[in-house]
Amino acid sequence: MTRAAVFEDPNTPDWTGQALAAIEAAALAGKPFDAxxxxxxxxxxxxxxSMWGQLFKEASRAKIIRKVGYHESSRPGRSRGVCAVWQGASA
Structure with missing residues (x-):
């Protein structure tokens, strides 16, 4: 997986690897999810x-997930901005 190394802190665990594992687990659950x-x-x-975009793009290209729509974000601070909804590619 390509990663935005500029943004990763070398003193912290591999966020990209942890995030990919979380996406794979969510994909296996079969229910729609967002970041x-x-x-x-x-x-x-x-x-x-901006690291979210690359992560989801690579997981989609690897056929782990597929985009199933969009909705208003429930994340505090996003002011109900639009975000993608994903689901496991095999679901």
């Missing part, structure tokens, strides 16, 4: 918000 659902499930937020 905020992953953080509510225990994944720490990335060092920079």
């Amino acid at each position: 905020y659902a992953l953080t509510k499930g225990g994944l720490e937020a990335p060092a920079h918000p």
Whole structure:
């Protein structure tokens, strides 16, 4: 997986690897999810918000997930901005 190394802190665990594992677990559950659902499930937020886009893009290209729509974000501070909703590719 390609990663935005500029944004990763070398003193912290591999966020990209942890995030990919969280996406795979969510995909296997078969229910729709978004990035905020992953953080509510225990994944720490990335060092920079732009890291989410690359992560979901790579997981989609790897056929782990597929986009199933959009909705208003429930993340505090997003002012109900629109975000993508994903589901496991095999669901």
